[in-house]
Each structure stands twice: as C-alpha cells, then as structure tokens.
Amino acid sequence: MASNRPAPMPTFIPDEVTGETSGDKKPDTYTFAYGARRDDETFEVWNPSAETVVPVRGKHRVSKQRGGGLARSSTVLGVGVIAAVGAGGMASAQTGKPPVSISIPDLPNVGSLISDEDDKAPEGSSTPLTAAGLTTADAEQGNADAGEALRARIMLQAELQQDQVDREAQQVAEAAAAKKAATLAAKEQDAAKAKAAAAEKKKKEEAAAKAEAARLAELAKQFTLPTSSYTITSTFGQSGSLWSSGQHTGLDFAAPTGTPLKAIHSGTITEAGWSGSYGYRTVLTLDDGTELWYAHQSSIGVSVGQKVSTGDVIGRVGATGNVTGAHLHLEVHTSGGSGIDPMAWLRGNGLTP
Structure with missing residues (x-):
C-alpha cells in the first residue's frame, strides 16, 4: 500500500479578519487564499504513481475491505481535493481572479487504512458502492435468491436431461419389444403356414390315396388274377x-x-x-x-x-x-x-x- 508524503506547510498564515499574517498567530480555522503567498516557493500538483509510492514493509498491511471501499474512496477524494486546491491556486495566479476560500474537511489519514488485525475493517469504512442503500439482510436475500435461481436452473436442466435419457431408454425398450413381438408373430405365422401346409399336404395325400383306391377298385373290375387256389x-x-x-x-x-x-x-x-x-x-x-x-x-x-x-x-x-x-x-x-x-x-x- 502506498503512503502519501506530507503536504508542504505554507510559509504564511493569513489573518482571519484582516488577511495579514503573523508568525505566531494560529487561528482556529485556517483558510487558504489562492494566489496570495509571501515567498517564491513554487507549489506543484502531486499525483501518486508507481515511482512515487513507497511500498509498506513490515507486518502492517491493508485490512480487508468489507462491502466496498468508502474509506479508500474518501482517501482518494482527499487527495483529489488537495490536487484541486493546488490547481486552483495555479489557475488564480495565471488568470488573476480573486482568491476563493475553501474549507478542507477532516479526512481520515492514510494510516487509518492500515490495521494489524486481519479480520477488522478500518474505521470510517462503509458498504460497497454497488450495494449502497441495501441492508445486510437484503444482500443476503439477494444472494440467496440468486443461488436458489441457479440451483433451480441446474435442477431443471438435470431433470430435462434425465427425461431425455428416460425417453431414449423407453424408445429402445419399445423398439426391442416391437422387434421381439414382430419376430414372435413371424414365427407364429410361419408355424401356422407350416401347419396349414402340412394339413393341406395330408389332405392332398388322403385325396390322392382315395383316388388311387378308387382307380384300383375300378381296375380291379377290369383286371383279375390269372388263377386261383395257388x-x-x-x-x-x-x-x-x-x-x-x-x-x-x-x-x-x-x-x-x-x-x-x-x-x-x-x-x-x-x-x-x-x-x-x-x-x-x-x-x-x-x-x-x-x-x-x-x-x-x-x-x-x-x-x-x-x-x-x-x-x-x-x-x-x-x-x-x-x-x-x-x-x-x-x-x-x-x-x-x-x-x-x-x-x-x-x-x-x-x-x-
């Protein structure tokens, strides 16, 4: 975590009423007059970067941020205000506009973002910006609803897949049953045909035998044995x-x-x-x-x-x-x-x- 270097102290303190300064007077509320300075010290805007930020070493680390980062946002806001003040002063010096007084609110320092405790959030932290206006119960309810919806979708998909598997299995079983029934019907039909053919053959044989007997009987009337008592x-x-x-x-x-x-x-x-x-x-x-x-x-x-x-x-x-x-x-x-x-x-x- 980067640490901000201390802002430069002004070399003058404006008087609260007259605007004049004195080296030992410290009014309760300090104001800055843009464009008014008593030395040649030049102010510049400080923008934190990878080169200017010194990593914090030791056991100190940034505590876990719970539910968003309002404290971090406040720190960034403070840095932005300081930058805006500096930029305003430079603009006033260049344009010659009358100085504007801006009060700086009390902001949490950078050290407040660093904690020795792992599970304790820094003071002044708030809920995430994405959950602003929501209570913990609402967030939990929303998460629960989302989880329930996901679970419901997963269960529905599983049921659909199981239904498809069951339908395919049923179709295979029905096809096998139909094939078995067709085979059995074909066998029964073949057996019936064979039985009918056998009956027809027997009938024809009986008819032929009957016809042959009739023919022989008729021939017997026309033929006779050559002798008797032989x-x-x-x-x-x-x-x-x-x-x-x-x-x-x-x-x-x-x-x-x-x-x-x-x-x-x-x-x-x-x-x-x-x-x-x-x-x-x-x-x-x-x-x-x-x-x-x-x-x-x-x-x-x-x-x-x-x-x-x-x-x-x-x-x-x-x-x-x-x-x-x-x-x-x-x-x-x-x-x-x-x-x-x-x-x-x-x-x-x-x-x-």
Whole structure:
C-alpha cells in the first residue's frame, strides 16, 4: 500500500479578519487564499504513481475491505481535493481572479487504512458502492435468491436431461419389444403356414390315396388274377441254377395240374403253342402293347388273333417244359420287349397276388 508524503506547510498564515499574517498567530480555522503567498516557493500538483509510492514493509498491511471501499474512496477524494486546491491556486495566479476560500474537511489519514488485525475493517469504512442503500439482510436475500435461481436452473436442466435419457431408454425398450413381438408373430405365422401346409399336404395325400383306391377298385373290375387256389413259389429276379439265365424272369403260381388260367385283362392272343423250355405258352397282348406270357400249360384253350376279355379261360395249369412241378410261369413284357416284375405290375393294376 502506498503512503502519501506530507503536504508542504505554507510559509504564511493569513489573518482571519484582516488577511495579514503573523508568525505566531494560529487561528482556529485556517483558510487558504489562492494566489496570495509571501515567498517564491513554487507549489506543484502531486499525483501518486508507481515511482512515487513507497511500498509498506513490515507486518502492517491493508485490512480487508468489507462491502466496498468508502474509506479508500474518501482517501482518494482527499487527495483529489488537495490536487484541486493546488490547481486552483495555479489557475488564480495565471488568470488573476480573486482568491476563493475553501474549507478542507477532516479526512481520515492514510494510516487509518492500515490495521494489524486481519479480520477488522478500518474505521470510517462503509458498504460497497454497488450495494449502497441495501441492508445486510437484503444482500443476503439477494444472494440467496440468486443461488436458489441457479440451483433451480441446474435442477431443471438435470431433470430435462434425465427425461431425455428416460425417453431414449423407453424408445429402445419399445423398439426391442416391437422387434421381439414382430419376430414372435413371424414365427407364429410361419408355424401356422407350416401347419396349414402340412394339413393341406395330408389332405392332398388322403385325396390322392382315395383316388388311387378308387382307380384300383375300378381296375380291379377290369383286371383279375390269372388263377386261383395257388401258392407263390418263385419271384422275379431270384437267383438259382434252375434257370438257364441264372435268374428267374417271372412269377410262379404253383397249383394242381388242370387248374383254369384266366385272361388278366382284355386283349388279343398273339402267340399260342409250344415254346421250348417254356413248354406250352400263350401270349396275350393288351391294348397298350404290354405282353403277358402264360408258360408250362398242360393245354391251350385259345388261338392266335382271338380277342378275349378279363376273366376268360385261355388254358390250364401244367408241368410242360423245364419245370420241377405243376405251376404257371407268368412273365410281363413292355411294348419295347423288356421284362418287368409281374408282382409290381399286378399291384399297379389293383391286384394283390
């Protein structure tokens, strides 16, 4: 803190009444007459600066200023008054205007601003200029209101942010729930479609089976087994040394000699007679070109070119040709001439040997 140097003492003391001076007279109130001096001492205005201010050393320091700085302002005001007095004197000396008397009020000295106590304010200090006219309660109330307003704004912002977080979390949860529901609905829809498809497939299969049964029933009316009271002794493709090719080429119905042989389906007799290892053989050709061979007959009851219908007797069971006992050797050949399984062909036409 800068300290002011003492103002220079005037070399004259004006008389209170006459204006004359005396070296030992000290009136109660001193007045200065601008422009009136008795020596050649020159007055100059002192403006405090960094070069002219001497820092205070030691334990003394400026006490804390509470609520503003009226004491500091008073000191500055005092310095300004002194400066104004000096400036007025110089102006009066230059312009020749009559001297004006100015009373200097009692001002606190610089030492009053310095205190040894840390927490005690200097005498003469007042409230801050920015809080002039306000009581301590008003200031505290204002601070409290400002703090409350700030706290309210912070709380409101926090609530808004929390609401936003909650909304985003809710949106994510709703999206996940919607996705899960959509997935579940898709699965249920797929299951329903699969169930409906299975039901439709089963329905179609049942309808197809019913239709096939009806067809076979109708064919059964058109087809019949070649003989009755028989036993299946050999099947198609069976291996053995009894057959010259090494495999059986037909289906054998063992029955007593003389058992009637019937036309399996309507057609035309294309062969009838002796055929080597087949013995007596009859060939019945159907309308689609399929050939049915009846071999090892004991007798033939039809002739070539004869038309026969389903169930007509065309011969008798025998043991002619390469045989080991009485039986009917039945072969089925396609229109191309290749042999097929007679059992499968009979079943395909509604017959069960």
